[in-house]
Amino acid sequence: MSDTSAAVVDHAAALARRIATHTARLTIIGQGYVGLPLAIAFARAGFQVAGLDSDLDRVTALATGRSHVPDVPSEELQAQIRAGRYQATTETAVLADSDAIIICVPTPLGKSKDPDISYVIAASKDAAARFHPGKLIILESTTYPGTTEELLLPLFEAKGGTVGEDLFLAFSPERIDPGNPSFKVGDIPKIVGGTTDACRRLAASLYREIVPHVHEVSTPKVAELAKLYENVFRNVNIALANEFSVMCRYLGVDSREVIDAAATKPFGFMPFYPGPGIGGHCIPVDPLYLSWKMRLNGYQARFISLADDINRSMPAHVLTLVAEALNDCGLPFKGARVLVLGVAYKRGIGDTRESPAFEIIAALRRKGSEVTYADPHVPALWVDGARIKAVEATEEELRAADCVLVLTDHPEFDYAAVARHGRLIVDTRHTVPDAARGRLVRL
């Protein structure tokens, strides 16, 4: 598509100027793990940012300077509020005054494991309802290829926007890894694909204000697919590590030792490690957005399907390990006291979305085990309609358990103490030291 009319030059140039001078007003829709760090990064760069979220409790907390995201300390949030650069709101009216709108709302799966795109549609409709010529709209939510141009573009065109002339539309996937101290928003290169050259250039110029490296691609679809390919890559490699650990168990070999040995190769190998199953929003969910789209195209995405099967079988495999370990001590599931260490889906954060801990704890309880858990990031957990309160992983708790089951390798746990006091330990993360050998079963 070419950008040749005088109107293009006017709107694009005006917006480019506002971006370059940091006078462009931004609204980030969705103030979760993705949207809040992004909003604060732009505020820190000097932009006026509205953080729009439909969750009143979340907005109330943010407005009073309380952050719920590990990558945004509350002090940083408060500093940006004080400087008048960040404002959390539930009022969609802020969209009318915005020069650029970035959409960071959830993209979960529906009950039948098909994409649930309803949040993206709702946010886009809100933005389109307040469209005026010259706006830049960027979708960041992970989604199926084609969403930006098949779903968003018609909504804005229906409000009179002409893409590349007075409407600028792009997709730029968020690649944040919550809780990762080495890679925060500003450290991760941004991929940007625009519907026209002007769209791409404007979106890229906005991100260059907060990220040193922006990689421009030819279309939104390439950018949408790049994000999915990254997560399929992780999903498939985690599945390989998981299946490899099952195979190693048959062979009486420690899978971790093998993977670490292979990882000494300085090229052509990247280590992935087994675990109790996959959790979080990205890895269990995103690949299914791609396989769904491929099914519509008459193609079966076999790697995705196999990886999904293997990864989803891991909680059952963990239960088998626990059953065998208890059995070796003459104990049935029924009445066994199991202390679970870690219920978040990964280390260092309190995010329990899609965590395999739910399935494992629910199954243990159904079999009659008495389950307690410790997790410094998750004070309480709902399992099968019952609320379980976290305990601390004290010496007494460790000693009292028939089996200590490590599901998340939080750095806060004292693994030497687990090795000392645990009577029987099933370690799905290979964090408990060898000192526990004889009482220790590793995945």
Ligand SMILES: NC(=O)c1ccc[n+]([C@@H]2O[C@H](COP(=O)([O-])OP(=O)(O)OC[C@H]3O[C@@H](n4cnc5c(N)ncnc54)[C@H](O)[C@@H]3O)[C@@H](O)[C@H]2O)c1
């Ligand atoms: N969390 C991650 O690690 C991560 C990493 C990369 C990409 N992503 C992707 O980013 C997107 C957002 O994920 P997240 O983890 O930030 O989700 P989240 O659940 O933490 O936050 C989403 C926020 O959007 C709000 N919201 C939903 N619909 C809204 C609407 N119509 N208007 C205003 N607010 C609305 C919700 O109230 C919530 O606060 C998803 O597509 C996800 O796949 C997430």
